[in-house]
Amino acid sequence: MKYLLIIPILVMAGFILPQSDKYESLRQKMVRNQIMDRGVTNNAVLSALSKVPRHLFVPKDYADEAYNDYPLPIGYGQTISQPYIVAYMTEVLKPGRKMKALEIGTGSGYQAAVLAEIVDKVYTIEIVPELAKESSERLKKLEYKNIICKYGDGYKGWSEFAPYDLIVVTAAAETIPQPLIDQLAENGRLVIPVGKPSAVQELILLVKKNGKIEKKRLTFVRFVPFKRL
Numbered sequence: 001m002k003y004l005l006i007i008p009i010l011v012m013a014g015f016i017l018p019q020s021d022k023y024e025s026l027r028q029k030m031v032r033n034q035i036m037d038r039g040v041t042n043n044a045v046l047s048a049l050s051k052v053p054r055h056l057f058v059p060k061d062y063a064d065e066a067y068n069d070y071p072l073p074i075g076y077g078q079t080i081s082q083p084y085i086v087a088y089m090t091e092v093l094k095p096g097r098k099m100k101a102l103e104i105g106t107g108s109g110y111q112a113a114v115l116a117e118i119v120d121k122v123y124t125i126e127i128v129p130e131l132a133k134e135s136s137e138r139l140k141k142l143e144y145k146n147i148i149c150k151y152g153d154g155y156k157g158w159s160e161f162a163p164y165d166l167i168v169v170t171a172a173a174e175t176i177p178q179p180l181i182d183q184l185a186e187n188g189r190l191v192i193p194v195g196k197p198s199a200v201q202e203l204i205l206l207v208k209k210n211g212k213i214e215k216k217r218l219t220f221v222r223f224v225p226f227k228r229l
């Protein structure tokens with residue numbers, strides 16, 4: 001009888017918290033302190049970030065840092081973006097339940113997973129073959145059935161499934177690839193960091209209205225360079 005009481009007390013005291021609970025609590029803290037406190041209010045975005053297990057998208061040695069307020073290396077010279085930037089870019093896209101999204105730069109697959117929690121389908125392209133393979137295996141293991149991955153140069157977009165309601169580019173380009181603008185649906189939104197690779201870049205939002213493009217400069221960011229095959 002004594003033991004029956006002691007075990008729940010130890011669990012409550014945090015002595016034998018399972019790993020998953022530890023990450024769950026770090027994740028909720030991340031959403032409150034880094035995302036909500038900086039002004040992200042979209043409920044679908046907040047709920048997606050509180051759900052996606054970010055610690056499973058970073059190399060094992062970095063799992064304990066996964067919910068910290070900075071980007072992390074994912075190998076091959078690439079990085080997973082800071083949680084707030086992922087949340088901000090997702091909110092700016094105004095994602096909706098029935099929408100179709102295209103991502104250029106799958107990387108770890110984290111941004112794709114966040115979008116997949118909200119929209120109907122996510123198409124994502126990665127140019128580093130090893131990362132393309134790793135992320136598609138990871139997303140399959142995590143049972144993200146509405147994400148379709150492909151290896152290749154995202155410059156040309158993915159015309160087969162166009163047009164897209166949202167397009168997110170997670171590598172910094174010097175100019176906005178025209179094929180991506182062409183593949184944007186009417187009222188579609190595209191967010192992309194634009195600028196020189198070695199410098200700070202500007203996050204740009206494009207909205208297609210009556211076939212015309214409206215451009216808005218959002219904030220300054222730092223992303224890995226957009227590459228070409």
Ligand code: SAH
Binds near residue numbers: 078107152153227
């Ligand atoms: N969205 C990713 C962030 C990855 S960093 C995540 O959530 O983890 C940007 C990624 O863009 C890198 O993996 C890089 O290899 C990829 N990339 C760069 N240029 C590309 C291109 N032309 N087409 C597709 N992917 C590209």
